[in-house]
Structure formats: C-alpha cells, structure tokens
Amino acid sequence: MTLPQKVYLIDTNVILRYLLSDHQTFSxxxxAFFKKVADDEKRAQIPAVVIMECVYVLEKFYKAPSPEIVDALTQILGLKGIANTDKSEIIRALLCYKDHGADIVDCLLAA
Incomplete structure (x- = not known):
C-alpha cells in the first residue's frame, strides 16, 4: 500500500521570506522549499487567508504595487506542487484586486 504524499500548509511568513529574501536563515x-514544490517533490496548500494576509503585508508594510504582488502570488499558486482546490477562485480574487483596486477580501468574496 502506498501512503499518500504529505501536503504542507504554507503560512504567510514562508511566502514573505521567499518573496523578500530578507532573512539570512529563513529566506x-x-x-529551497518552493523549489521542491515547483519540481512537485513536495505538495503544499496555501489557505486563502494566507494569500489575503500576504497581500495586506506587502501592500501596507512593504508598499509593493498591486501588479507586483499579484504577479508574485499568482506565480507561487501556479507551481506544480500547489494542491489548492480553490486555486482558480484565489487567482480570480487577485486579478480583481489588481484590475479594479478593490479590497482583496471583497474580491475573494466576489470570486
């Protein structure tokens, strides 16, 4: 019997360290973790609330422009090992946020 592959839940800090490369140890x-996800060596899910928190932190604290935020998060969601069943809804919400300047939470509710 083959055991199912472990699925990791990614939190906001992992995504931020990856995108910002701002920590000597954690980045x-x-x-390395996201490379394994990209190569489908590891499977992972990113809860929608984590994506929303990433948008908030990148926008409010790091003053990143919405197109850059959306491009970065969409790229992560597109990695081969990301196993979200709600991936299309999250991407629609991100595009709504980028295209219409609406609040990301409102966009997720509308998606």
Whole structure:
C-alpha cells in the first residue's frame, strides 16, 4: 500500500521570506522549499487567508504595487506542487484586486 504524499500548509511568513529574501536563515529555507514544490517533490496548500494576509503585508508594510504582488502570488499558486482546490477562485480574487483596486477580501468574496 502506498501512503499518500504529505501536503504542507504554507503560512504567510514562508511566502514573505521567499518573496523578500530578507532573512539570512529563513529566506534560503523558503526558497529551497518552493523549489521542491515547483519540481512537485513536495505538495503544499496555501489557505486563502494566507494569500489575503500576504497581500495586506506587502501592500501596507512593504508598499509593493498591486501588479507586483499579484504577479508574485499568482506565480507561487501556479507551481506544480500547489494542491489548492480553490486555486482558480484565489487567482480570480487577485486579478480583481489588481484590475479594479478593490479590497482583496471583497474580491475573494466576489470570486
């Protein structure tokens, strides 16, 4: 009997360390983890609330422009090992946020 592959739940800090490369220890770990996800060596899910929190932190604290935020998060969601069943809804919400300047939570509710 083959056991199902473990699915990791990714939190906001892992995504931020990966995108920002701002921590000597955690950023390289996040990069290595996402490389394994990209190669489908690891499976992972990103809860919608984590995506929303990433948008908020990147926009409000790091002053990142919405197109860059959306491009980065969409790229992560598109990695081969991301196993979200709600991926299309999250991507629609991100595009709504980018295209209409609406609040990301409102966009998720509308998606």
């Amino acid at each position: 390289p770990r996040a990069e």
